[in-house]
Amino acid sequence: MNTVPLWALVLALVVLILCSAFFAMAETALMAANKYRLRHLAKRHHRGAITTLWLLDRTDQLLSLILIANTLLNAMATALVAALAILFFGHEESVLSIATAVVAFLLIVFAEISPKIIGATYPETIALGASRVLRPLMTVAKPVIWFVNLFVRLVLKTLRIRTGKEIHQHRVSPEELRSIVLEGGNFIPQKHKSILLNLFDLETISVEDIMTPRAQVEALNLALGVDEIKRELTTCYHNKLPVYEGEINQIVGILHVRKAVALLNQADELTVAHFRDLLVPAYFIPQETGVFTQLQYFQENRERLGIIVDEYGEVQGLVTLDDIIEEMIGEFTTSVPGAARSDSFGWDANGECLLEGSTPLRDINKRLGLGFPLDGPKTLNGLMLELLQDIPDSPISLKVAHCVIEVIQVHDQAIKVIKLKRPATGKRLV
Template identity: 70%
Template sequence: MDTVPFWALLLTLVCLIILSAFFAMAETALMSANRHRLRHLAKRGSHAAMTTLWLLDRTDQVLSLVLIANTLINALATALVTTIAIATFGHEEAVLAITTGAVAFLLIVFAEIAPKIIGATFPERIALPAALVLKPLMAVSKPVIWFVNLFVTALLRALRIRKETKRDHKLSPEELRSMVLEGGNFIPKKHQSILLNLFDLEHMSVEDVMTPRAQIESLNLAQSIDEIKRQLTTCYHNKLPVHDGEINRIIGILHVRKAIGLLNEDEELTIDHFRALLTPPYFIPEDTDVLMQLQYFQENHERLAIIVDEYGEVQGLVTLEDIIEEMIGEFTTSTPAAARADNVSWDEHGTCLLEGSTTLRDINKQLDLRFALDGPKTINGLLLEYLQDIPEASVCLKLNDCVIEIVQVKNQSIKVVKLQRPATASGNPTRFG
């Protein structure tokens, strides 16, 4: 104490605590930093972000540096405080105990808890400048870190713990979905909805978005010319599948505008005039993935595909617009089916009247229900599968805690049902009534 002033020792103690706080704060900030945001900054030319990512690829060395530095600093701080206490108060055991407790309290509060909370609260703001300091320190301390890690590696091998050389930081679709949901304050709601729909498309086939066979508007060349003219003048669509006789014999696709132009000509029309306007039909299997089909549409320059099963029977059709609407939502109500789809909602009494052809996907999306989608695609199909019979009207049953009343049955199918909003979202199938 005769050679070192008392104030110098206190100043050294404060510096040691600040240095320990820096390492603790830098470590927490680095571990909490958002790697995707750092990559974005690095692509924009941020040297600090590049350095931070470089350190994060060497997590074991960073942790070794921080732990070695903090251990040495804490030991020096404790020894320094003990020296000051002995020089000031002598070798009193009570004083030494109080001094040790005091320095432990200072280190816990000012060099551990508070810095780590700050580092976790502002990770990128602290990690970027801290990385510029830690990288040269790692270069200087490399021999020490290497020596310490020799023993660490030997211990891990003795415990049969394999150290990962490189971590995979790619996000799974579920993690990306969670990020989109949690980014509500930064992503407009409409954009968020589109992104979530894209994730859903990964698990969908064309069968989920197709227009079913019973709802296809097609042109039958086996009917009279007058019937064909009447159908073309009242058509809702730009293109029509054309068949000769029954619908499984589709022979082409007719562009309605070209056919309308044909109607305005003076010459007498025959079936051959319409056949000359047909383009070859485009057939696809019913289990084709929606995203894959979107790619096929682009590669083949098609906008409409006929969906067939393993026996070649027509199951429905899908258009480019159907897939786009599944991604961005309904953008047209030009057809009666589209207008009906918009009416899927609970009324003030908690009930909803639906057509049997309403898809379970629309019901789940618009009524917030949880019907399984890996089986039948419509509410009619779901009920027929569960009942294993074509029921009479006024039959009620309970599926997933949702009471369903069959209102109308016609032509071997359920035409109208009424749903009662459930109090919960779970439950086993129960039939009553």
């Protein structure tokens, strides 16, 4: 020891602490690295990403290498400081205690906390560089790692702890995927982010949530006679119309308006039977059917329009392929002027919004940033009737959470017009 210069001993101590810091920083960076980004880089043949994924596929060996190296380095640093203390101050117990405390402090600050914070702050950058050093070291230390893991597996087996690659493969849930999209920040364009979030919502809503209610369904009644049928055909807004006879629950088919208009130009006298011959069978959907499931059914059955019925077979409304597509990417059609699902409503300068009672709650939540419950009534009228437990015969106001809801007009046993007053800043209806 006397032949070794003091500066060499100090330099050796610094090197040991730096090496320990490297392993601590590499461990944190590798564990915190975004595996999806690494896989993306690996597909582009990034060598660092490929090496990093190779190491992460062998987590048990990787952690063994890092912990063995860290333990040896920390033990060597402690022994070196103890030797320096004995060399200069002799075998004083107080000196050895102080030397141990000093080296512990140095290791905690410079070889543990600081490098791990750096590794967690820049995980991908550090992991890509550190992996090129760790892979050769893992190859060299393979016999030592195997010997240590032999005892580790014995301990784990004694404790009945299962290990293996399948234990570490966790599938990402829809909620986790949603969080990934939300945290995408500026990396994902806002429109793309909105579409992705809407796709996740398709799993949680039914066709009843996006249907056109039966009161707003444009349909053709064969019982009205030929003249009335002609008038309705020339003024309708849709290319396909549900056709019923007598009352809406007696759906007899779907009429393609273009074919019917071509029939109007014929010189022969028209009868109801001529229109009946043009009908195609109606496609019925249970109201509890999920939207994503219905999208698949539309594709499999080559349908674009379905009549929604309840458990008693009564018509509740209709849904089209366009409705589902709009639920994913936003509205792009205005098939019926003034329809409740149009994007024409919003808060005015006074923080108020005038709405029809038939406006769907989902649309209100999206347009106005509110949070009306969606597990009960589907429309604003339904929500008010549920809260009031009665049909109001005069204007009335309610304050639900922080949102004031004012009934403006009631007609035909339904609330026709409602005014909403925007909640104060920072308050949200729940």
